[in-house]
Amino acid sequence: MELLQSGLKLRQLQVFREVLRTGSTRRAAMALGISQPAVSQHVKQLEATIGITLFKRSANRIVPMQEAWELLRNIELALTSLDRLEASIFAMKNEERQRIAIAAPSVFGFVTLPRVVGIIHSRTASNVRSISGSYDQIGEHILAGRADLGISRLPLDPQLFEWAPLGSARNVCIFHPDHRFSRQSCIEAQDLAGETIVDIDPQFAAHQMNFNALRFAGVEPNILVEFDCNGHEAGYVSAGLGISITNEIIARENAAFHLCARPVEPSALYHYVAVWQKGRTFSNALKVSVEAIVAAFAPTMSAAA
Template sequence: MELLPGGLKFRQLQVFRAVLRTGSTRRAAAELGISQPAVSQHVKQLEATVGLTLFKRSANRIVPLLEAWELLRNVEMALTSLGRLEASIFAMKNEEKQRIAIAAPSVFGFVTLPKVVAVIHAKTASNVRSISGSYEQIGEHILAGRADLGISRLPLDPRLFEWAPLGSARNVCIFHPDHRFSRQGRVDAEDLAGETIVDIDPQFAAHQMNFNALRFAGAEPDILVEFDCNGHEAGYVSAGLGIAITNEIIAREYAAFHLEARPVEPSALYHYVAIWQKGRTFSGALNTSLEAIIAAFLEPAADVPAPLAAD
């Protein structure tokens, strides 16, 4: 299949993207189900077609040059557009069996996404694919065409995404109901001194904010366990192994754990949104899915105690 008069072929672009995504011709071959020599041949043909050297070759490996990464951005857009075209044609032929792909941090699979899927199932004949990831990865899933809708947080690039507001949230401390914090209306940084903490991985901004607040109050955090995905903290906290700092919207997902929550100061403000690729045309099923996501965030979460007002 040729995409341009110059002879650029769809398969060449697929192989090129797979090599950069996987980091080697061997892994790209395994992902695509073809031989490693075939991958190398497609890459050479692409370089000849575009008239650019895209990889530095040494021994048995190829290393992407800057030109390769620059080309990848446009290749992603082209392949995403073709994927959308294929999905659109399929949906037009099979509207009654359209599949809706929703990308969201895995923590939303506790409470919010089950509500969303229940509505989609009741109102359409569509099935749902749930894709997890970090907020950055959610955007990548949308732009790559792997997901139709996503649950994410601002800021986002308005040149790439459109969004609908879902709600705003401030930080809360979650803890076992028997914890001393249950007698307080608010948790301040100095209250955390001496507490065993279950904390998100240092790569996340929330980690730095929590640590900075503690150190400003003159306390060094006592970290029992670090986790790399929202949701993991609920198990440790419910087992009485420590307290955790999250935000009000994430805390709603922990209804089944029967944890308590209190506002934390200092706090940050998070703005949650439903996102989709800019310019995306919505089918009836996709409109229903977006409405279901918005409605799920408007519903109060059962069994989650509202944070008490500060004293």
Template sequence: MQEAWELLRNVELALTSLDRLEASIFAMKNEEKQRIAIAAPSVFGFVTLPKVVAIIHSQSASNVRSISGSYEQIGEHILAGRADLGISRLPLDPSLFEWAPLGSARNVCIFHPDHRFSKQACIEAHDLAGETIVDIDPQFAAHQMNFNALRFAGVEPDILVEFDCNGHEAGYVSAGLGISITNEIIVREYAAFNLEAKPVEPSALYHYVAIWQKGRTFSSALNVSLEAIIAAFSTEPPAVSLGSANLLAVG
């Protein structure tokens, strides 16, 4: 059985390699017009990826294919040749990937503007006592960190909804159904929602990067696309504003 799965995986990689070869031949014939596949968590489709596509469109004739997935799946898309570039987080294996820094972020709590947290400068674990929580799936490290901090403070979390992908919490929170914890870069994607956000302590530090397969040769269109991803992150304002709440950006 293991041999059969390995054979299927090798066949998939071979077919993907043929697709990549075909795309490379097309790119050599028409350097400016190339389809660029970008893998990123789906939440970046709210704000960041539209900025990326707008920059690519303004500077080349290339079109974009957007592929979503978890951070682990982003790496798999890159290695399997399904994606040319990705948006991910460190740590990554330097023997498999190369990357360019995009930004760092700390945790924030998001809530409806009418919530009592709007009057606080910072949210601590004990503040969450009695709060209904919209929380990411227990398989994610962010869940473990947040809930360890709560239980250390003697607070047993009251979970209303669990979600398995960043972005799903915004609708529940903007509807006033609970509060949630995310980070400063993810919260930028929620500009269209009725939310406020404040820093959380204790907090983790997340480092976001644009990634590609180690040793990848860049075409002109791929260089434009990488620069577009970097520009889409660097053009974000130094302070994130949701409603009337301001969050200090981390370098």
């Protein structure tokens, strides 16, 4: 199958990707079920087609050059899009059986996404692919066609996305049940003086808001651990290593850790949505999936009331 007028072939890209994934032509050949010379030939044909040397060759070894890794990123996007095309064609033939790709922060895999999958499974023959990422990456997954739907937060660009509201949440402090905060109804910035803090990475807006509030109150944060993915704080807090600040919706994903939570002041307000690409035509399975996401959040929202 030729992809471009230049003669670039799908099989060449698939073989090239497998060589980089496995680290050798021998392992790539085993994974693809073809001979090692056939793998080498596909790689050479790819280099000749695009006019770029992708590997250094010496003593029966090939070592990827920087150009190979740069090409791989684009090939992954192209092959993912072709996979989505294949799945879309299959779904058109059999609408009830479709693979639904949902992008969401990994923390939603604890409670919410299992609820979503349970509802989808009970109402359709579709299966679900869960894709993790930051809120920015969720938008990228949707626009690139890697995900059909996402769980994200506002603001979003209305020229690119449409969404359905899931609920709003304010900040809370989470802590071990034996912590002194369990005797308080609300946690204020000055209460955190002397506390060991488990905090999200400085690149996140929540970090800046929390720390600005602390420093305004004259409290210098005492950070033990920084993490870069919502949900990771639960393990450290459960182990008694410190307290953390998150929001109500994220905190409820940590139900298995049996942590306590109290409102935090000052607080921000976060608006969660189910999101998809603007103008997207929905199959029945996608309609059910959006309804499933909304329904999965409903118990959380009623519990907050």
